[in-house]
Amino acid sequence: MREKISLALKLRERINYQNLSLKSFAKLPNPLKKLLFEGKINGLIIYQKQAYPVQIKPSDEQSFLLSKSLLPNLNTNEIILLVIPQELTRYIFQGKVLEVQEDFYLIGILDPRSEPRILITKPVPAFISILPKEYIQRVFQNDGWSLLREINFANEVEFQSLSEIHIYDLILNEKLNVEEEFTKQIQRIFLTGFLKDLSRSGACVAVKGKINFDPENLVFYLRFEIHEKAKLLKFALLSLLKGFSIHGEETFLHFNHLTSLKPMAWDLIQNWLESTQSKEGFKEN
Numbered sequence: 001m002r003e004k005i006s007l008a009l010k011l012r013e014r015i016n017y018q019n020l021s022l023k024s025f026a027k028l029p030n031p032l033k034k035l036l037f038e039g040k041i042n043g044l045i046i047y048q049k050q051a052y053p054v055q056i057k058p059s060d061e062q063s064f065l066l067s068k069s070l071l072p073n074l075n076t077n078e079i080i081l082l083v084i085p086q087e088l089t090r091y092i093f094q095g096k097v098l099e100v101q102e103d104f105y106l107i108g109i110l111d112p113r114s115e116p117r118i119l120i121t122k123p124v125p126a127f128i129s130i131l132p133k134e135y136i137q138r139v140f141q142n143d144g145w146s147l148l149r150e151i152n153f154a155n156e157v158e159f160q161s162l163s164e165i166h167i168y169d170l171i172l173n174e175k176l177n178v179e180e181e182f183t184k185q186i187q188r189i190f191l192t193g194f195l196k197d198l199s200r201s202g203a204c205v206a207v208k209g210k211i212n213f214d215p216e217n218l219v220f221y222l223r224f225e226i227h228e229k230a231k232l233l234k235f236a237l238l239s240l241l242k243g244f245s246i247h248g249e250e251t252f253l254h255f256n257h258l259t260s261l262k263p264m265a266w267d268l269i270q271n272w273l274e275s276t277q278s279k280e281g282f283k284e285n
Helices: 007-015 030-037 133-140 156-161 180-186 263-276
Strands: 002-006 018-021 042-047 050-055 057-060 063-067 079-086 089-100 104-110 117-120 125-131 146-151 164-172 191-199 202-208 219-228 231-247 250-257 282-284
Touching (some): 007 133, 007 146, 030 079, 050 063, 079 104, 125 180, 125 202, 133 180, 156 263, 191 250, 202 219, 219 263, 231 263
Parallel strands (some): 018 089
Antiparallel strands (some): 002 146, 042 050, 042 079, 057 063, 079 089, 117 191, 117 282, 125 219, 146 164, 191 202, 202 250, 231 250
Protein backbone atom coordinates (compact mmCIF):
# COMPACT_ATOMS: atom_id res chain seq x y z
CA MET A 1 0.00 0.00 0.00
CA ARG A 2 1.40 3.37 -1.02
CA GLU A 3 0.34 6.84 0.09
CA LYS A 4 1.72 9.80 -1.88
CA ILE A 5 1.22 13.46 -0.89
CA SER A 6 2.65 16.83 -1.87
CA LEU A 7 5.74 17.20 0.28
CA ALA A 8 6.20 20.96 -0.09
CA LEU A 9 2.55 21.57 0.80
CA LYS A 10 2.74 19.30 3.86
CA LEU A 11 5.94 20.94 5.12
CA ARG A 12 4.59 24.46 4.62
CA GLU A 13 1.50 23.45 6.55
CA ARG A 14 3.50 21.98 9.44
CA ILE A 15 6.44 24.41 9.60
CA ASN A 16 5.07 27.81 8.66
CA TYR A 17 2.24 27.67 11.18
CA GLN A 18 2.21 27.07 14.89
CA ASN A 19 -0.33 24.32 15.52
CA LEU A 20 -1.77 24.35 19.03
CA SER A 21 -3.93 21.39 20.00
CA LEU A 22 -6.30 22.40 22.81
CA LYS A 23 -8.73 20.43 24.96
CA SER A 24 -11.22 23.24 25.59
CA PHE A 25 -12.34 26.63 24.26
CA ALA A 26 -11.28 27.88 27.71
CA LYS A 27 -7.66 27.55 26.57
CA LEU A 28 -8.07 30.09 23.75
CA PRO A 29 -6.70 33.63 24.21
CA ASN A 30 -9.42 35.69 25.89
CA PRO A 31 -10.05 38.13 22.97
CA LEU A 32 -10.45 35.21 20.55
CA LYS A 33 -12.65 33.28 22.95
CA LYS A 34 -14.92 36.34 23.34
CA LEU A 35 -15.33 36.66 19.57
CA LEU A 36 -15.99 32.93 19.28
CA PHE A 37 -18.83 32.97 21.81
CA GLU A 38 -20.26 36.05 20.08
CA GLY A 39 -20.50 34.00 16.88
CA LYS A 40 -17.92 36.09 15.04
CA ILE A 41 -15.33 33.36 14.40
CA ASN A 42 -15.48 30.80 11.59
CA GLY A 43 -13.33 27.72 11.21
CA LEU A 44 -12.65 24.61 9.18
CA ILE A 45 -13.80 21.08 9.84
CA ILE A 46 -11.37 18.40 8.63
CA TYR A 47 -13.07 15.10 7.87
CA GLN A 48 -11.60 12.30 5.76
CA LYS A 49 -8.91 14.66 4.42
CA GLN A 50 -11.48 17.18 3.20
CA ALA A 51 -11.85 20.70 4.63
CA TYR A 52 -15.28 22.29 5.13
CA PRO A 53 -15.74 25.97 6.11
CA VAL A 54 -18.12 26.23 9.04
CA GLN A 55 -19.63 28.70 11.44
CA ILE A 56 -18.90 27.63 15.01
CA LYS A 57 -21.73 27.83 17.54
CA PRO A 58 -20.30 27.04 20.99
CA SER A 59 -22.70 25.39 23.44
CA ASP A 60 -20.18 25.69 26.26
CA GLU A 61 -16.40 25.46 26.63
CA GLN A 62 -16.41 21.72 25.84
CA SER A 63 -18.91 21.44 22.99
CA PHE A 64 -20.27 23.20 19.91
CA LEU A 65 -22.92 22.94 17.21
CA LEU A 66 -22.35 22.64 13.46
CA SER A 67 -25.00 23.09 10.80
CA LYS A 68 -25.64 19.79 8.99
CA SER A 69 -26.17 21.67 5.72
CA LEU A 70 -22.47 22.58 5.56
CA LEU A 71 -21.10 19.10 6.14
CA PRO A 72 -21.29 15.53 4.81
CA ASN A 73 -23.34 12.97 6.72
CA LEU A 74 -21.74 12.21 10.08
CA ASN A 75 -22.61 9.47 12.52
CA THR A 76 -22.52 9.44 16.30
CA ASN A 77 -19.01 8.84 17.72
CA GLU A 78 -17.21 9.85 14.51
CA ILE A 79 -14.07 11.93 15.01
CA ILE A 80 -13.45 15.25 13.26
CA LEU A 81 -10.97 18.12 13.62
CA LEU A 82 -11.92 21.75 14.12
CA VAL A 83 -9.28 24.25 12.99
CA ILE A 84 -9.46 27.95 13.89
CA PRO A 85 -6.75 29.74 11.85
CA GLN A 86 -5.41 33.02 13.22
CA GLU A 87 -2.49 34.65 11.39
CA LEU A 88 0.47 32.29 12.02
CA THR A 89 -1.25 30.18 14.68
CA ARG A 90 -3.83 27.48 14.13
CA TYR A 91 -5.90 26.34 17.09
CA ILE A 92 -6.89 22.71 16.67
CA PHE A 93 -9.60 20.81 18.52
CA GLN A 94 -10.31 17.12 18.19
CA GLY A 95 -14.05 16.57 18.26
CA LYS A 96 -16.42 13.64 18.61
CA VAL A 97 -20.00 13.62 17.29
CA LEU A 98 -22.16 13.37 20.41
CA GLU A 99 -25.61 13.85 18.87
CA VAL A 100 -27.10 13.98 15.40
CA GLN A 101 -29.95 16.50 15.70
CA GLU A 102 -32.46 17.57 13.07
CA ASP A 103 -30.42 20.51 11.77
CA PHE A 104 -27.18 20.33 13.72
CA TYR A 105 -24.40 18.05 14.92
CA LEU A 106 -23.44 18.40 18.57
CA ILE A 107 -19.68 17.97 18.85
CA GLY A 108 -17.79 17.32 22.07
CA ILE A 109 -14.15 18.40 22.40
CA LEU A 110 -11.68 15.62 23.27
CA ASP A 111 -8.40 15.88 25.15
CA PRO A 112 -5.68 15.67 22.45
CA ARG A 113 -3.47 13.81 24.89
CA SER A 114 -5.95 10.94 24.98
CA GLU A 115 -4.42 9.34 21.88
CA PRO A 116 -3.29 5.82 22.84
CA ARG A 117 0.46 5.39 23.22
CA ILE A 118 2.44 2.20 23.53
CA LEU A 119 5.11 2.58 26.19
CA ILE A 120 8.29 0.74 25.21
CA THR A 121 10.16 -0.58 28.24
CA LYS A 122 12.40 -3.09 26.46
CA PRO A 123 15.50 -1.73 24.63
CA VAL A 124 14.56 -0.64 21.10
CA PRO A 125 17.43 1.35 19.51
CA ALA A 126 16.41 4.43 17.51
CA PHE A 127 18.52 6.26 14.92
CA ILE A 128 17.92 9.92 14.12
CA SER A 129 19.05 11.78 11.00
CA ILE A 130 18.45 15.44 10.13
CA LEU A 131 17.27 17.04 6.92
CA PRO A 132 18.91 20.47 7.38
CA LYS A 133 17.27 23.81 6.68
CA GLU A 134 19.12 24.20 3.38
CA TYR A 135 17.65 20.95 2.12
CA ILE A 136 14.15 21.86 3.29
CA GLN A 137 14.44 25.09 1.30
CA ARG A 138 15.12 22.96 -1.78
CA VAL A 139 11.97 20.99 -0.99
CA PHE A 140 9.97 24.22 -0.86
CA GLN A 141 11.31 25.15 -4.30
CA ASN A 142 10.30 21.82 -5.85
CA ASP A 143 6.53 21.47 -5.82
CA GLY A 144 6.90 18.34 -7.95
CA TRP A 145 8.56 16.43 -5.11
CA SER A 146 6.34 14.15 -3.05
CA LEU A 147 6.31 12.23 0.19
CA LEU A 148 5.77 8.52 -0.38
CA ARG A 149 4.77 6.37 2.57
CA GLU A 150 5.23 2.73 1.69
CA ILE A 151 3.45 0.13 3.82
CA ASN A 152 3.85 -3.52 2.87
CA PHE A 153 0.39 -4.63 3.99
CA ALA A 154 -3.09 -3.52 3.01
CA ASN A 155 -5.27 -5.55 5.38
CA GLU A 156 -5.21 -7.76 8.46
CA VAL A 157 -4.67 -10.98 6.49
CA GLU A 158 -1.51 -9.59 4.88
CA PHE A 159 -0.30 -8.16 8.19
CA GLN A 160 -0.67 -11.47 10.00
CA SER A 161 0.97 -13.48 7.20
CA LEU A 162 4.16 -11.38 6.96
CA SER A 163 7.21 -11.99 9.14
CA GLU A 164 8.51 -8.49 8.39
CA ILE A 165 6.34 -5.37 8.44
CA HIS A 166 7.69 -2.06 7.21
CA ILE A 167 6.46 1.51 7.08
CA TYR A 168 8.89 3.77 5.22
CA ASP A 169 8.77 7.45 4.30
CA LEU A 170 10.66 8.42 1.13
CA ILE A 171 11.07 11.66 -0.80
CA LEU A 172 10.47 11.29 -4.53
CA ASN A 173 11.55 13.75 -7.23
CA GLU A 174 9.52 14.81 -10.28
CA LYS A 175 10.42 11.56 -12.04
CA LEU A 176 9.10 9.57 -9.06
CA ASN A 177 12.59 8.36 -8.18
CA VAL A 178 13.94 8.53 -4.62
CA GLU A 179 15.59 11.95 -4.37
CA GLU A 180 19.38 11.55 -4.39
CA GLU A 181 20.30 14.12 -1.74
CA PHE A 182 17.61 12.74 0.58
CA THR A 183 19.30 9.34 0.41
CA LYS A 184 22.64 10.91 1.36
CA GLN A 185 21.20 12.90 4.25
CA ILE A 186 19.44 9.98 5.93
CA GLN A 187 22.64 7.92 5.88
CA ARG A 188 24.18 10.42 8.30
CA ILE A 189 23.18 9.54 11.85
CA PHE A 190 22.84 12.62 14.04
CA LEU A 191 21.78 10.95 17.29
CA THR A 192 21.13 7.46 18.61
CA GLY A 193 18.88 6.60 21.51
CA PHE A 194 16.11 4.29 22.65
CA LEU A 195 12.43 4.39 21.79
CA LYS A 196 10.31 5.25 24.84
CA ASP A 197 6.81 5.35 23.37
CA LEU A 198 4.98 5.16 20.07
CA SER A 199 1.59 6.45 18.90
CA ARG A 200 -0.25 6.90 15.63
CA SER A 201 1.04 10.46 15.29
CA GLY A 202 4.36 10.50 17.08
CA ALA A 203 7.13 8.91 19.11
CA CYS A 204 9.47 9.68 21.99
CA VAL A 205 13.18 8.82 21.94
CA ALA A 206 15.56 9.07 24.91
CA VAL A 207 19.19 9.98 24.18
CA LYS A 208 22.10 10.15 26.60
CA GLY A 209 23.23 13.54 27.83
CA LYS A 210 21.58 16.91 28.28
CA ILE A 211 20.85 18.30 24.83
CA ASN A 212 19.55 21.79 24.21
CA PHE A 213 19.25 23.02 20.64
CA ASP A 214 16.91 25.04 18.47
CA PRO A 215 14.76 22.60 16.48
CA GLU A 216 13.12 25.32 14.36
CA ASN A 217 12.46 24.22 10.77
CA LEU A 218 14.39 20.97 11.21
CA VAL A 219 12.94 17.79 9.79
CA PHE A 220 14.16 14.49 11.23
CA TYR A 221 14.25 10.97 9.87
CA LEU A 222 13.49 8.52 12.66
CA ARG A 223 14.31 4.80 12.30
CA PHE A 224 13.73 1.91 14.68
CA GLU A 225 12.87 -1.79 14.61
CA ILE A 226 10.66 -3.71 17.02
CA HIS A 227 11.26 -7.45 17.04
CA GLU A 228 8.65 -9.45 18.89
CA LYS A 229 7.50 -13.08 18.62
CA ALA A 230 8.93 -13.90 15.15
CA LYS A 231 7.69 -10.65 13.59
CA LEU A 232 9.90 -7.66 12.80
CA LEU A 233 8.32 -4.21 12.60
CA LYS A 234 10.54 -1.68 10.80
CA PHE A 235 9.82 2.06 10.83
CA ALA A 236 11.53 4.92 8.97
CA LEU A 237 9.45 8.09 9.36
CA LEU A 238 9.87 11.76 8.55
CA SER A 239 9.15 13.63 11.76
CA LEU A 240 9.21 17.06 13.36
CA LEU A 241 10.52 17.71 16.87
CA LYS A 242 7.67 19.18 18.89
CA GLY A 243 9.72 19.52 22.08
CA PHE A 244 12.21 17.93 24.43
CA SER A 245 12.59 17.40 28.16
CA ILE A 246 15.56 16.51 30.34
CA HIS A 247 15.26 13.68 32.84
CA GLY A 248 18.43 13.09 34.87
CA GLU A 249 21.24 12.45 32.40
CA GLU A 250 18.91 11.80 29.45
CA THR A 251 17.06 14.03 27.02
CA PHE A 252 13.65 12.89 25.84
CA LEU A 253 12.91 14.00 22.26
CA HIS A 254 9.20 14.24 21.45
CA PHE A 255 8.48 13.80 17.74
CA ASN A 256 5.39 14.25 15.59
CA HIS A 257 5.31 12.22 12.39
CA LEU A 258 5.03 14.46 9.35
CA THR A 259 1.81 12.59 8.59
CA SER A 260 0.04 10.27 11.03
CA LEU A 261 -0.18 6.54 10.45
CA LYS A 262 -3.41 5.38 8.85
CA PRO A 263 -5.90 4.21 11.52
CA MET A 264 -6.04 0.73 9.97
CA ALA A 265 -2.25 0.36 10.03
CA TRP A 266 -1.94 1.69 13.57
CA ASP A 267 -4.74 -0.50 14.91
CA LEU A 268 -3.04 -3.63 13.54
CA ILE A 269 0.36 -2.59 14.94
CA GLN A 270 -1.11 -1.67 18.31
CA ASN A 271 -3.12 -4.89 18.57
CA TRP A 272 -0.09 -6.96 17.60
CA LEU A 273 2.15 -5.41 20.23
CA GLU A 274 -0.54 -5.82 22.86
CA SER A 275 -1.30 -9.44 21.95
CA THR A 276 2.30 -10.63 21.60
CA GLN A 277 3.99 -8.60 24.27
CA SER A 278 5.85 -10.28 27.07
CA LYS A 279 3.98 -7.89 29.41
CA GLU A 280 7.19 -6.36 30.73
CA GLY A 281 8.21 -5.20 27.26
CA PHE A 282 5.26 -3.11 26.12
CA LYS A 283 2.26 -1.53 27.74
CA GLU A 284 -0.45 0.87 26.68
CA ASN A 285 -0.77 4.30 28.25
